[in-house]
Amino acid sequence: MNKSFLILKREYLTRVTKKSFLVTTLLVPIFMGAIMIVPAWLATRDDKQERTIAVYDESSLFLDQLNQEGYTKYHFVEREKYLTLKENLAGSEYYALLYIPENIYTTSSAQLTSPKQIPFELTEQIERKLSQVIETDKRQKVISESGVPDLEAKLAATRTRVSVNTLKVTETGEEKKSSSMVAFGASYIMGFLIYFFVFMYGAMVMRSVMEEKKSRIVEVIISSVKPFQLMFGKIVGTALVGLTQVVIWIVLGGVIIGVLQGFMTPEATQEMGQNLMQSQPGIAQQTANVEPNQIAEVLEMIGNLNLPLILFSFVFYFLGGYLLYSSLMGAVGAAVDNEEDTQQLVFPVTFPLILSIILLFPIAKNPEGSIAFWASVIPFTSPVCMLARIPYGIPAWELLLSMFLLTLTTIGAIWVAARIYRTGILMYGKKVTLKELFKWLTYKS
Amino acid sequence: MEFFTAKDVVKVYGTTRALSNVSISVKQGSIFGLLGPNGAGKTTLIRIINQITAPDSGEILLEGRKMKFSDIGRIGYLPEERGLYKKMKIGEQALYLAQLKGLSHSEALRNLKYWFEKFDIGAWWEKKVEELSKGMQQKVQFITTVVHKPQLLIFDEPFSGFDPINTNLLKQEILNLRDQGATIIFSTHNMSSVEELCDHIALINQSKKILDGPIAEVKEQHKSNIFEISYHGNFDQVQRSLNHTYKILEHTETTSGNTLRIQHLAGHPGNELLRGLLPVAEITSFNEVIPSMNDVFIKVVKNYNAQSNKP
Numbered sequence: 001m002n003k004s005f006l007i008l009k010r011e012y013l014t015r016v017t018k019k020s021f022l023v024t025t026l027l028v029p030i031f032m033g034a035i036m037i038v039p040a041w042l043a044t045r046d047d048k049q050e051r052t053i054a055v056y057d058e059s060s061l062f063l064d065q066l067n068q069e070g071y072t073k074y075h076f077v078e079r080e081k082y083l084t085l086k087e088n089l090a091g092s093e094y095y096a097l098l099y100i101p102e103n104i105y106t107t108s109s110a111q112l113t114s115p116k117q118i119p120f121e122l123t124e125q126i127e128r129k130l131s132q133v134i135e136t137d138k139r140q141k142v143i144s145e146s147g148v149p150d151l152e153a154k155l156a157a158t159r160t161r162v163s164v165n166t167l168k169v170t171e172t173g174e175e176k177k178s179s180s181m182v183a184f185g186a187s188y189i190m191g192f193l194i195y196f197f198v199f200m201y202g203a204m205v206m207r208s209v210m211e212e213k214k215s216r217i218v219e220v221i222i223s224s225v226k227p228f229q230l231m232f233g234k235i236v237g238t239a240l241v242g243l244t245q246v247v248i249w250i251v252l253g254g255v256i257i258g259v260l261q262g263f264m265t266p267e268a269t270q271e272m273g274q275n276l277m278q279s280q281p282g283i284a285q286q287t288a289n290v291e292p293n294q295i296a297e298v299l300e301m302i303g304n305l306n307l308p309l310i311l312f313s314f315v316f317y318f319l320g321g322y323l324l325y326s327s328l329m330g331a332v333g334a335a336v337d338n339e340e341d342t343q344q345l346v347f348p349v350t351f352p353l354i355l356s357i358i359l360l361f362p363i364a365k366n367p368e369g370s371i372a373f374w375a376s377v378i379p380f381t382s383p384v385c386m387l388a389r390i391p392y393g394i395p396a397w398e399l400l401l402s403m404f405l406l407t408l409t410t411i412g413a414i415w416v417a418a419r420i421y422r423t424g425i426l427m428y429g430k431k432v433t434l435k436e437l438f439k440w441l442t443y444k445s
Numbered sequence: 446m447e448f449f450t451a452k453d454v455v456k457v458y459g460t461t462r463a464l465s466n467v468s469i470s471v472k473q474g475s476i477f478g479l480l481g482p483n484g485a486g487k488t489t490l491i492r493i494i495n496q497i498t499a500p501d502s503g504e505i506l507l508e509g510r511k512m513k514f515s516d517i518g519r520i521g522y523l524p525e526e527r528g529l530y531k532k533m534k535i536g537e538q539a540l541y542l543a544q545l546k547g548l549s550h551s552e553a554l555r556n557l558k559y560w561f562e563k564f565d566i567g568a569w570w571e572k573k574v575e576e577l578s579k580g581m582q583q584k585v586q587f588i589t590t591v592v593h594k595p596q597l598l599i600f601d602e603p604f605s606g607f608d609p610i611n612t613n614l615l616k617q618e619i620l621n622l623r624d625q626g627a628t629i630i631f632s633t634h635n636m637s638s639v640e641e642l643c644d645h646i647a648l649i650n651q652s653k654k655i656l657d658g659p660i661a662e663v664k665e666q667h668k669s670n671i672f673e674i675s676y677h678g679n680f681d682q683v684q685r686s687l688n689h690t691y692k693i694l695e696h697t698e699t700t701s702g703n704t705l706r707i708q709h710l711a712g713h714p715g716n717e718l719l720r721g722l723l724p725v726a727e728i729t730s731f732n733e734v735i736p737s738m739n740d741v742f743i744k745v746v747k748n749y750n751a752q753s754n755k756p
Contacts, residue, residue, distance in 0.1 A: 212530075219497070220528065
């Protein structure tokens with residue numbers, strides 16, 4: 001095993017000292033963050049396009065109600081102007097023409113014409129505005145007809161918002177605050193992490209095997225060590241590269257959170273929230289409902305997840321999944337001559353892994369269902385799927401069964417992979433078929 | 446004394462026989478030529494010796510004992526298809542390969558320094574393989590093959606890719622290694638280098654060993670009773686003095702003398718021919734033509750294939 005250590009060391013050092021390692025290590029979190037943050041940021045950004053909309057109001061309900069909203073200006077026009085504009089809107093200074101029919105009160109429908117594609121948000125904004133005006137007008141009428149004093153204030157007081165706090169009863173009868181949102185988040189993130197790691201490092205093992213085969217150095221090396229030692233050193237070395245990357249990410253994440261916390265004093269946060277509310281009346285309503293102690297509550301719910309179990313399972317399923325898939329990917333790398341031929345063999349190997357990501361959604365819908373059960377017990381999908389189920393809580397026997405089957409399958413996969421590997425690395429110029437691979441299993445070492 | 450022996454080695458891949466009952470034995474401190482056409486089974490045998498694959502049956506012995514996996518450190522192997530890590534620095538790479546063969550870091554470093562100085566390539570230590578020419582890479586590969594002072598060396602086409610100067614350098618090193626006691630198995634298609642280097646050869650064809658022996662003996666066995674004679678005199682007279690058991694293969698006349706190639710079909714010794722010629726011509730030289738290894742190779746393989754193709 002001393003030689004395996006040499007191989008492991010080389011595998012680890014050549015990868016870690018590569019520039020591309022540093023780049024991916026730094027870029028992946030930035031990229032992942034960008035994927036989550038950028039769309040959200042873009043969504044909150046104001047549409048700063050200034051638009052003037054001509055309004056022809058037959059109902060004359062909106063005359064003083066509609067003048068300016070954000071960057072959109074409304075300009076009321078007479079019938080003649082409306083008719084000329086209708087003929088030649090593109091040549092005018094107006095972005096769009098809003099026609100409010102006389103009977104809007106009963107039909108609740110208006111018409112917006114523009115030579116351009118009208119953004120969804122603008123339509124929504126106008127709809128909201130028109131509805132609001134009509135609603136207020138109707139309400140005013142009801143209030144004045146009924147003659148009930150202070151009706152407006154009383155009606156306002158009837159507005160209620162109920163939030164359901166989910167509690168989970170443990171076996172000891174203890175009640176714990178849980179949240180299906182938190183469980184879903186944890187489940188999804190962990191499932192995805194496992195998928196990502198197994199895929200990325202499995203492919204790394206495959207490429208490394210292919211590089212050795214392609215450069216023909218493999219024959220020199222296996223005249224010094226057993227093929228299994230080579231494969232073992234490679235797989236473990238790559239796993240350590242992955243581990244190093246994760247540790248860097250954790251440290252980096254810790255530093256970033258620390259720095260952000262330094263900047264984000266409570267006042268600063270509040271100020272930011274206020275800015276947000278002012279700029280976005282729609283969001284203001286929602287954020288107003290977030291009570292200050294809600295964040296603490298989420299934290300409490302995260303604390304109420306079975307963290308030691310989750311952590312242990314994460315490590316177990318990461319190792320199991322990684323060993324299972326990377327040994328098979330290593331075998332694929334050994335079986336083919338060049339990159340182009342890998343595709344047809346990589347797909348059957350990685351298909352269950354891709355499938356398990358798709359299965360995350362039905363699992364989130366029903367963590368106790370039969371899809372969830374089978375997906376988390378069958379070894380090829382269990383690393384991702386079982387981990388996704390654990391935050392919801394899971395019977396011990398299912399977890400043990402799943403772990404047992406995964407261990408068994410991983411050992412089997414390593415056995416198969418080692419056989420394909422040692423024959424494949426010396427096989428050149430032959431396009432291998434699955435039948436051929438099965439034949440290799442019977443060759444004497 | 447036999448350093449290496451393979452006994453009745455059989456290896457079958459699926460339905461193809463790669464080796465059928467091949468036995469060879471290699472004397473300590475000798476150079477053994479492993480010959481054969483492409484696809485005959487040489488590489489399979491070499492891989493079995495290196496314990497890269499195991500034979501289906503038969504024995505591999507090192508100094509009379511069954512070879513163990515740990516014996517791998519006593520073997521140096523230069524495969525026909527060379528390869529090094531392209532992106533790795535030469536020095537680092539050589540150290541790595543030497544350590545994989547079982548040397549300690551300091552031992553590997555010391556031995557490598559010796560070889561790098563000997564080949565005058567110390568300046569390459571920090572270079573990456575992809576920066577070197579093919580010939581330079583071959584030199585590095587040769588060093589990694591011999592750095593752990595193996596007792597058994599296996600060279601598969603060691604001279605391919607070398608220019609004549611480096612080929613000579615390498616030949617000299619191979620002979621030096623033999624003189625220092627290493628036993629060498631040498632596989633090549635270059636028959637002139639076989640004659641230059643080998644003491645003993647075995648020829649494998651269609652998975653079987655069809656010829657084996659010390660090189661001089663093999664050549665002796667396959668001579669065809671051809672004689673080359675230089676003389677002064679009249680060709681017609683010479684021709685008349687020869688009876689029907691002789692066949693003239695070639696005759697050239699020059700001002701400085703004539704030469705004649707004669708084959709004796711019945712296989713009599715040269716004395717009889719000489720006796721017949723002496724009265725009619727003045728003989729300036731008389732040689733029996735010994736076939737080159739190239740001739741032997743072609744003749745033996747062709748004969749074998751012609752016979753095995755018969756129904």
